[in-house]
Amino acid sequence: MLLDVAAPKDVARQVRRYLFQTESLSRHVEYAALMDHLSPGLQRDLVAQVFPDGVHYFRGRSANFKLAIFKSLKTRLFCPEELIDTPDLVVITNAGVVKHDERNGLFPRLYVSGQALNLDFLLRNDDLREDHVFKAATYVEVNTLSRWDLDDVIVKFPRERPRLLWMHVFYALRNALRRLKRKSSHSLADAITSSSNHGGLSPPALLRRTTSAAVLDTILALRGGGDDGAEVARVDSFDEAVAACRDGHLDRLAPDLADVPRLVDLAVAANPSSFRFASPRLRADPDVILRALRACSRDNWKRLVFPHVEPASLRLLLDDLCDGRRAITQ
DSSP: OTTTTTOOHHHHHHHHHHHHHHHHHHHHHTHHHHHTTSOHHHHHHHHHHHSOOOOGGGTTOOHHHHHHHHHHOEEEEEOTTOBOOOSSEEEEOSSOOEEEOOSSOSSOEEEOTTOEEOGGGGOSOGGGSOOOOEEESSOEEEEEEOHHHHHHHHHHOGGGHHHHHHHHHHHHHHHHHHHHHHHHHHHHHHHHHHGGGGTSOOHHHHHHHOOOHHHHHHHHHHHOOOOOOOOOOOBOOHHHHHHHHHTTOGGGBOTTGGGOHHHHHHHHHHOGGGGGGSOHHHHTOHHHHHHHHHHSOTTTHHHHTGGGSOHHHHHHHHHHHHHTSSOTTO
């Protein structure tokens, strides 16, 4: 064929190398078909040996479920420097290497045999999935699984659905929080840049001059603060309430002021643990919950926010995030 089309030497060389690499690929493609000729017991025993172990939420699943997943896998081969541009789950099966070019890093992250890419492929909302750029560093043979094929398997194994549903929730929240954090970092950079136009004011002084909600939330979050739990008189004045919230003391506010979203946001940005003193209405508000999550650090959101949100409100928030009815940037 190469002679018939008068292919250039460099192209012919690449085609020959690719075809040479497909020798093992051709065998692996036939694995699923060959397993159909074995007894059900042998199939379950064999899949335990060949099933890719790089996907943590498939570990510990039933043998029949793993067998169905294995039969749904597609096998592909990528050339060096070729982009692996797919939303599907990708598991590296040979000795190849995949690199992930970090947006803000000097060196790429490397993935080798057995590791999985696009673990958040479960998510139906494209806006929630992380936009990774993977590139093959060598000839890379991979197994891929689409979300639609996974859904077809789950229909046959309903007992496996709860575990995967929790993984769906986990990756939706993780990616949403990462995007909110990146947005906060960009807002902070803009605030620091613009502070030179305000006479070099300190962050507290700059807060009194600006009306940008994003800048206000971000810089106040850096101030931190603790909850001393002291019993103090309730604040009824709005001006005094603003001063108390800037110090993170939402517990000092009268009930009607604890129901004001802007005051709650101000207090939570300064002291995320004060979220529990917000009114029940605001603790059920998806926008207030998202802003509280953004004010938390990477690990303490599970302790400071979620225990004070009713399960029904949390389910509504997760449904909105997963189905795209609520924007991440809110």
